[in-house]
Amino acid sequence: MTEPNRPQAAPSGTWTSPISAAVVAAGAMPLSQLALDGRDVLWLAGRASEAGRTTLLRQRAGAMAELTPAPFNVRSRVHEYGGGAYAVDGGTVWFSHHADNKLYRVEDSAEPVQMTKEEAVRYADFVPDRARQRLVAVREDHLAGEAHPVNTVCAVGFDGTETILVDGNDFYAAPRLSPDGKQLAWLCWDHPRMPWQGTELWVADVADDGSLVDGRLVAGGMDESICQPEWSPEGLLHFVSDRSGWWNLYRFEHGVVHPLCPREAEFGGPHWSFGGSMYGFRSEDEIVCTYIEDGVSRLASLSTRGCTLTPIDTPYQEIRELRVTPQAVAVLAGSPTIALELALIDPATGAREVLARSIDALPDTGYLSVPRSIRYPSANGRSAYAFHYAPANKDFALPDGELPPLIVIGHGGPTGMATSTLKLATQFWTSRGFAVLDVNYGGSSGFGRSYRDLLKGQWGVIDVEDCVAGARHLAAEALADPERLLIRGSSAGGLTTLSALAFHDVFKAGASYYGVSDLAGLDADSHKFESHYNEYLIAPKAQADAVYRQRSPIHHTASLKRPMIFFQGLDDKVVPPQQSESMVEALRASRVPVAYITLEGEGHGFRKADSVVKTLEAELVFYLRVFGIPVPQGLPQVEIENLAA
Structure with a gap:
């Protein structure tokens, strides 16, 4: 009998893996925004190989068709995060084209036809109103040249004419027309609130001329978050509210709000983008x-x-x-x-x-790490949550006595949520001998309002404490090498990364993807949607200066002694390049090992295949060199300033 192949003992970081950066880039096709139109199914698919273009696909009677061929890019830029970029009804599709922000119409499989003219006006969250030959949509007007755009609910006629239906609030979302077309519901909120803090649900009657009359408040307020209003087939308004401390379902009937299913569970999520369901x-x-x-x-x-x-x-x-x-x-x-x-x-x-x-073709399961959900103790008697991925590669095993390096991930948002869905970008690391801890720190969604509100006034504290506690927990359990603890994060997770390295002596190196380093600078450069968010996360403006300085890593570079690598899209409008460049300059001047990778044509989040390959490979080379692990052939040269040979 032949003995089955035994895994070869080899140090972490030296394992060869079929999950290359190119496989990660080519294999992950972003899917988003489902729609059902009769028996047709429509969705958006990202094309990393086409510079990150997003296209609209339709399946009809078993056959798939692309409705928006290149160069069309189906994306909205309302609130910068977009979403709700198309609508469909009776075979007709209306969509927003990212390049010019204009609306287009597609009849069946014909060529898209332009509807609107102004590039400085953006649209999202469309609702067809065929009886009046128009779309109802959220409108964001950048024409006036003001510091921030003006948001409204508008009607866009199929001929391109526009009418403002609702105005006066800072933000709007989810306009929803009743089945008989006689009522319109919508969400609105004002600065300084974010929509997961407090929103209002309104309903108005639709007059014969299409205008709105008799608007009335149904639910919501300063401390109640409403999301996803929907009309039942017979015209009863339903919505999700967190008035109980959990996003639960409710029905509005005869002027009374009725809970449908009280439960300590989340039936909704934070409104970062439009069109969620x-x-x-x-x-x-x-x-x-x-x-x-x-x-x-x-x-x-x-x-x-x-x-x-x-x-x-x-x-x-x-x-x-x-x-x-x-x-x-x-x-x-x-x-x-x-x-x-x-x-x-x-x-x-x-x-x-x-x-x-x-992902069309998954790697052999022998190269995949299946995470376990853990709850662990954090600072001040709190508990935090995370997914722990152990190293996994059927061809390799750690030598006796070696513990794996650990990469702790702080998600963005910071109200986001780490999930356990298979991601090749995570398996890229675990199949090379790294352990990964994907943290749902205090402030994350999915665990009720009280957990989400832990971050109120505590951004840069609670999130950091939970990441630090997670790393220490795995090290204490002999599941990670305490001398090889790493942290990485993007956007808000970048602040978590930088703060963990500046204010705690736990992690040995870190990677920041378009991360926040200067809270005051973030306020100065922020787009409208998030321009007051720090009042909730950090402090009201009256107290902000002192707290900002205390929490911003850019003011504590003297405490940053660990190697860092930064990745930055040069077209980022959410966290501008200045945030990364200031940190790189400070670390460079302090003689701390630092690397800086910039990407032309990328914004907040990297969409191009070559960007994914470039950043993943550079991050891997960075960690290997920091830990003195030989860099395999075929990986790129990465300039790390101030790193001893």
Whole structure:
């Protein structure tokens, strides 16, 4: 008998892996914004190989078609984060083209036709109103030349004419027309609040001339977050509110708000982008919904009259988006062994038909690390949550006595949420002998309002404490080498990374992707949507100066003695390049090892395939050189200033 191949003992970082940076870049096709139109299924797909272009695909009668060929790029820039970039009704599609912000119409498979003229006006979250030959949409007007744009709810006629329907608030979202076309619901909020802090849900009647009359407040306020208003087939308004401390479902009927399913679970999420959906109607009496408990998504059928929640069995642990009609239930979902995919679900049997996958060909399971969800102690008696990935590669094992280096990830947002869906970008590290800890620090979504509000006035403190505690916890459990602890993060997670290195002596090196380093500078450069966010995260403006200086890593570079690598898109409008460049200059002057990688044509988040390859390979080379591990052939040269040979 032949003895099965045994894994070769080799140090972390030297393992060879089929999950290369090129595989990560080519294999991950972003999928987003589902829509159901009769029996047609539509969705957006990112094309990293086409400079990050996003295109609209449709499946009809088993055949897939691309409705927006190059150069069309289906993206909205409202609030800078966009979303809600297209709508469909009866085979007609309306969409926003990223290059010029104009609206276009596609009839069946014909060429897109331009509808609007101004490039300085942006649109999102469209609702077709065929009876009046128009779209209702959120409008963001940059024409006036003011410091910040003006947001409204508008009507865009199919002929391109525009009418303002609602104005006066700083922000609007989710305009939703009742089935009979006689009422319009919408969300609004004002500075300094963010939508997950407090929003208002309004309803108005639609007059014969299309204008709105008799607007009235239905729910919400300064300390209640409302999301995803929807009308039932018979015209009853439903919505998600966190008035109980959890985002739960409610119905507005006869002037009274009724809870549908009180539960310590999240049936909604933070409004960073438009068009999100976590529930929909199969009939007047049945809602199909997804909700999050203990960081895991579940699918269920909810009786609207009996308020009975019946689970629907699926293999998924993250359901990112859900669309429902009487004929179909579609999800964007994934799990630790399933990369994000688009599937049709039969609610009666749980049977699923996969229509699209974010990764067409997965590596052999022997190269994949399946995470475990952990809860661990953090500062001041708190608990924090994370997903722990152990190194995994069927061809290699750690030598006896060696513990793996650990990469701690602080997600962006900072109200975001780490999920366990299979991501090749994580497996890139674990298949090379690194352990990974993906942290849901205090302030993350998915664990109720009180957990989300832990970050109030504590950004740069709570998040950092939870990342530090997670690294120490795994080191104490002999699951990570305490002398090789790393931290990386993007955007808000970049501040977490820089603060952890400046204010704690735990991590040996770090990577910042378009991270925040100067809170005052962030305020000065911030776009409208987030221009007051720091008043919640850090301090009111009256106290801001002292706290900003205390929390901003740029003022504590003397404490930053650990090697750092920075990645920055030069077109980033959310966290401008100045934030990274100031840190690089300071570390360079302090003779701290530092590397700086810039990317032309990239904004807040990298979309191009060559950008993904360049950044991942550079980060790997950086860690290997910092830890004195030989760099394998084929990897690029990375200039690390001040690093001894």
